[in-house]
Amino acid sequence: MPINFDRALGIHDDALLLRTRRAEVLANNIANADTPNYKARDIDFSAVLSGQVDDMNLNQAVTSNGHMNQLLEPSLGEDLVYRKTLQPSIDGNTVDLQTEMAQYTDNAIRFQGSFELLNSRFTGLAKAIKGE
Amino acid sequence: MSLSNVFNIAGSAMSAQTVRLNTVSSNLANAESVSSSEGTTYKALKPVFQVQAPSEEQMLNGNISSMAGQGVTVKGIVKSDAPLRMVFEPNHPMADENGYVYYPNVNVVEEMADMISASRSFQINTEVLNTAKQMLQKTLTLGR
Numbered sequence: 001m002p003i004n005f006d007r008a009l010g011i012h013d014d015a016l017l018l019r020t021r022r023a024e025v026l027a028n029n030i031a032n033a034d035t036p037n038y039k040a041r042d043i044d045f046s047a048v049l050s051g052q053v054d055d056m057n058l059n060q061a062v063t064s065n066g067h068m069n070q071l072l073e074p075s076l077g078e079d080l081v082y083r084k085t086l087q088p089s090i091d092g093n094t095v096d097l098q099t100e101m102a103q104y105t106d107n108a109i110r111f112q113g114s115f116e117l118l119n120s121r122f123t124g125l126a127k128a129i130k131g132e
Numbered sequence: 133m134s135l136s137n138v139f140n141i142a143g144s145a146m147s148a149q150t151v152r153l154n155t156v157s158s159n160l161a162n163a164e165s166v167s168s169s170e171g172t173t174y175k176a177l178k179p180v181f182q183v184q185a186p187s188e189e190q191m192l193n194g195n196i197s198s199m200a201g202q203g204v205t206v207k208g209i210v211k212s213d214a215p216l217r218m219v220f221e222p223n224h225p226m227a228d229e230n231g232y233v234y235y236p237n238v239n240v241v242e243e244m245a246d247m248i249s250a251s252r253s254f255q256i257n258t259e260v261l262n263t264a265k266q267m268l269q270k271t272l273t274l275g276r
Contacts, residue, residue, distance in 0.1 A: 016271075020134045023267065027138040027260050028201035031145030033253055034152075035181040035204050101256060108263045115270055122275045 008125060011049070012118040018048060019111040025080065026104040029095050036091040040083040040100065048079050135271070137202075138264040142257045144184060144203030149254040151206045152179050156247045163238040168228045174236040176212035176243075181205070212237055 022043045032038040085094045155177040167173040184202040214237040222231035 020267070023264060024134045024137050024141065025201070027141045027264065028203060030256060030260055031141045031148075031203045032181070032183055032201070033145075033256075034149075034249070035183055038183055041201075097253075097256060101259070104260060104263065108267055111267050112270065115274070119274055126275070 009118060009121050012114050012121065015049065015114040016111065016118055018043070018045065019107055019114060022107050023104065023111070026100055026107060029083075029100045030097065030104065033093070033095045033097050033100070036093060038093050038095060040095045041080045042083050042103070043079050044081050135264055135268045139261060141201070141203035142261040142264070144205060145257045146254055146261075148179070148181055148204045148206050149250045149257070151209075152250040153247065153254075155179050155209060156243050156250065159236075159238045159243050160240065160247075162236055163240055163243075165236055166224070166226050167234045168226045170216060170234055173216050173234040174238075175216075176214065176236065176238045177209050178212055179209050180207045182207040214239075 022045060025041055025043055029040045029042075083094060083096075083099075086096055086099070159176045162174040165174045181204050184205040216237050217235035218232045219235060220231055221227055221233045224233045227233050
């Protein structure tokens with residue numbers, strides 16, 4: 001039985017990729033906390049990830065042995081949404097530093113979680129290869 | 133890897149906040165620099181922040197990571213157009229022919245608030261950088 005990496009790793013590698021991208025978006029919000037007229041943005045994580053699951057269930061037609069039935073890249077640009085403002089500010093900036101920092105830390109912790117899961121998949125594969 | 137982009141973003145914010153701190157210190161240092169005419173009086177300096185837009189090259193390449201933004205940049209530093217403080221001090225050596233001395237339009241309370249805000253923003257960006265560093269270091273141990 002050939003080992004299919006996409007199947008072996010499950011959703012965790014995509015989750016990890018998405019976490020790093022979300023970290024980038026949130027870091028950008030925090031960096032622009034004092035920029036006039038900047039609107040805070042975020043990735044709707046569950047929406048993107050459920051899209052990933054849909055993609056996984058969508059079996060592509062395989063007409064040649066070279067075709068790979070792999071997950072589609074989550075495109076970031078389309079998934080960015082503007083955050084709802086809690087309080088209006090005079091300079092038109094919608095960044096709430098506390099919210100952004102909380103989200104950023106939460107994202108980092110969940111990144112660690114995804115990482116541990118992915119790592120255990122890899123160690124599992126390595127064990128299977130060694131036959132221990 | 134988009135995590136290394138977080139370094140650039142947080143770094144740009146830190147340098148922007150440093151520029152802001154520099155203007156604050158300049159304003160505070162010159163808060164009492166008097167002059168005898170309106171033109172030669174020190175005026176409060178204010179930095180203008182702007183979102184650093186992705187470069188044309190990045191847009192053409194359709195680089196996904198650049199769509200998240202590239203951090204913040206200082207567009208320029210403007211002089212405050214608030215009215216200068218004119219004080220009637222005929223015995224002052226810098227007084228003009230009508231006995232007025234011009235004080236800069238620096239609002240010390242405002243500058244102090246600006247200073248605290250800048251230092252907090254700087255702090256929070258170092259925190260962001262640190263967390264990103266930990267995430268990246270963790271990724272390097274994948275498969276061990």
